[in-house]
Amino acid sequence: MGGGKTIGDVVLDLQGISLSFGGVRALQDVTFDVREHEVRAIIGPNGAGKSSMLNVINGVYHPQQGTVSYLGAKRHDVNTHEAAVQGIARTFQNIALFKGMSVLDNIMTGRNLRMKSGLLAQAFRLPSAEREELEHREAVEQVIDFLEIQAHRKTPVGRLPYGLQKRVDLARALAMEPKLLLLDEPMAGMNVEEKQDMCRFILDVNDQFGTTIVLIEHDMGVVMDISDRVIVLDYGKKIGDGTPDEIRGNQAVIDAYLGVSH
Amino acid sequence: MLYRENGQFKTSYRADQQMLPILQDRIFMGLLLVFVFVVAPFVFSNYFFLSILIPFLILALAALGLNLLVGYCGQISIGHAAFMSVGAYAAYNLVLRVPQLNFLVVLVLAGLIAALVGLLFGIPSLRIRGLYLAVATLAAQFFMDWVFARVKWFTNYAPSGSVSTATIDIFGFQINSPVRKYLFLAAVVTVFAILAKNLVRSHLGRAWMAMRDMDVAAEVIGIRPVYAKLTAFAVSSFYVGVAGALWGFVHLGSWEPLAFSITLSLNLLFMIIIGGMGSILGSFFGAFFIVALPILLNRAPDWLGIHLSTAMVSHLESMIFGALIIFFLIVEPQGLARLWSIGKEKLRLWPFPH
Numbered sequence A: 001m002g003g004g005k006t007i008g009d010v011v012l013d014l015q016g017i018s019l020s021f022g023g024v025r026a027l028q029d030v031t032f033d034v035r036e037h038e039v040r041a042i043i044g045p046n047g048a049g050k051s052s053m054l055n056v057i058n059g060v061y062h063p064q065q066g067t068v069s070y071l072g073a074k075r076h077d078v079n080t081h082e083a084a085v086q087g088i089a090r091t092f093q094n095i096a097l098f099k100g101m102s103v104l105d106n107i108m109t110g111r112n113l114r115m116k117s118g119l120l121a122q123a124f125r126l127p128s129a130e131r132e133e134l135e136h137r138e139a140v141e142q143v144i145d146f147l148e149i150q151a152h153r154k155t156p157v158g159r160l161p162y163g164l165q166k167r168v169d170l171a172r173a174l175a176m177e178p179k180l181l182l183l184d185e186p187m188a189g190m191n192v193e194e195k196q197d198m199c200r201f202i203l204d205v206n207d208q209f210g211t212t213i214v215l216i217e218h219d220m221g222v223v224m225d226i227s228d229r230v231i232v233l234d235y236g237k238k239i240g241d242g243t244p245d246e247i248r249g250n251q252a253v254i255d256a257y258l259g260v261s262h
Numbered sequence B: 001m002l003y004r005e006n007g008q009f010k011t012s013y014r015a016d017q018q019m020l021p022i023l024q025d026r027i028f029m030g031l032l033l034v035f036v037f038v039v040a041p042f043v044f045s046n047y048f049f050l051s052i053l054i055p056f057l058i059l060a061l062a063a064l065g066l067n068l069l070v071g072y073c074g075q076i077s078i079g080h081a082a083f084m085s086v087g088a089y090a091a092y093n094l095v096l097r098v099p100q101l102n103f104l105v106v107l108v109l110a111g112l113i114a115a116l117v118g119l120l121f122g123i124p125s126l127r128i129r130g131l132y133l134a135v136a137t138l139a140a141q142f143f144m145d146w147v148f149a150r151v152k153w154f155t156n157y158a159p160s161g162s163v164s165t166a167t168i169d170i171f172g173f174q175i176n177s178p179v180r181k182y183l184f185l186a187a188v189v190t191v192f193a194i195l196a197k198n199l200v201r202s203h204l205g206r207a208w209m210a211m212r213d214m215d216v217a218a219e220v221i222g223i224r225p226v227y228a229k230l231t232a233f234a235v236s237s238f239y240v241g242v243a244g245a246l247w248g249f250v251h252l253g254s255w256e257p258l259a260f261s262i263t264l265s266l267n268l269l270f271m272i273i274i275g276g277m278g279s280i281l282g283s284f285f286g287a288f289f290i291v292a293l294p295i296l297l298n299r300a301p302d303w304l305g306i307h308l309s310t311a312m313v314s315h316l317e318s319m320i321f322g323a324l325i326i327f328f329l330i331v332e333p334q335g336l337a338r339l340w341s342i343g344k345e346k347l348r349l350w351p352f353p354h
């Protein structure tokens, strides 16, 4: 998979992560790593703790135990803002777009971290602010072209069909030019054609920009097709970790997950 | 002329990022400005300036300020008249104590002082939201009412607690007649509306709206809630503070602390609900509506040859306001501005129904 790409060093390393909400143990002693340029899938039945894992990675949740190292440095309770600054972007399981804004503005928010002009410069639309806005508009237009949503630029996101909203969610994350992209069920609720498009986009992002991707997905065909390595969670515990072929042959996984129909 | 954007292909992103990308909108705005600054001063009566246009312009500015906070950033405030009073008393004291200051400087300083106070009362928004935040902002209202009634220094120890202002003089130009007041306000409000428009189409405005629409996602892409919310409170209070200073100096001339009571706060909220949340134009619609409706109601029965008592008229006014607010909250939360844009959209597609 992944054409001629070369998988690099470990960029993200999670050791013994445990997270609980009151009595619910969402993650129990989970250890795994993500290597540069790879597509790393997280699979598991509903409620297995997959989304919680992503939330730990980008600082929405803080695990009670365990350590997260990112780019070689140990992190202590990073918040979401710091994670964003460090180049971690994500999409959401339940689309979390800014409903009152156009597609273009939604994607432009992905550039907010990089936009520096001050309040007065913006209010008076000084040439510096205008130039900055244009620069970032151009970057955003590239993302728009890449994801083929040119026709919807000015549409309020709420009016788009579901599949396109998912795409805008991805566009907003890509506008951040992330090093690490976390995708929470990017293909859920899509028809076959939309899924194929989405697969192609994910692989292209991975190939062309070299972005490392962590992906949660329920569609086994998709997962086996596009990921380099897969981790399997069940009731918050890791029960499998390896290449798609290894996972296919793993008895514990078959029992816990593949055997169960959804 | 037809209202179309077809055929107006933008050859650069710069052209597409203009304040008004559609030609017809630019023409409309141009005509409106010509009307406001060239035609209106000659055609309206003093009564119309004093009882409609002047309060309308100032309240539109205040509503615009409130709209930046509530409509764009999604933070509720039901104590905004408090920041108007801060602006008004700040301007009063600046003029009193530093008489050599130009009134334009006074306005900006009054706005900044109100911004600072607004920022302080915005701090709770970092922790609480919705109803609880509403109650916290209500505290601003009561606190400021109390301060200006009790701390006599602010009212220069006037025995009645009411203060009065002298005529404004800007570079030797006296703002002393209804037309001059109107022109001065129209200029100030135009500038502030443009600045607001610029803000909401920049990254700060997008941060506000992101906060409003989905705060978790906003944080995840790196927008800091502290920064987004507090700037919204500060900018909003700045606008409202300037409006307060204008309300005191240009409209009222002299006032008592009651001039900035909770009733005014609620009226500002009604303006943005009726006019349109998250719309600059809507703030103007709403303010006009709230200023003009009572006058219309007072006069309409006479035109129709019906005689109603004053009490009846004021009851009717409350009932119509109440009904309209409920109507807009339920049917059209985006207010008159939404009806305006639906109209434009229809026009754009006309004569085809879809």
Ligand SMILES: Nc1ncnc2c1ncn2[C@@H]1O[C@H](COP(=O)(O)OP(=O)(O)OP(=O)(O)O)[C@@H](O)[C@H]1O
Pocket (backbone or CB within 6 Å): A021, A024, A025, A026, A044, A045, A046, A047, A048, A049, A050, A051, A052, A053, A093
């Ligand atoms: N904020 C929270 N508060 C309380 N419990 C939570 C919270 N987030 C997750 N949980 C619980 O943690 C467990 C794991 O949830 P999580 O959303 O990570 O599962 P998932 O694998 O993503 O499932 P799905 O496939 O349904 O998306 C569930 O039991 C869930 O109820």
Ligand SMILES: [Mg+2]
Pocket (backbone or CB within 6 Å): A050, A051, A052, A093, A184
């Ligand atoms: Mg999930």
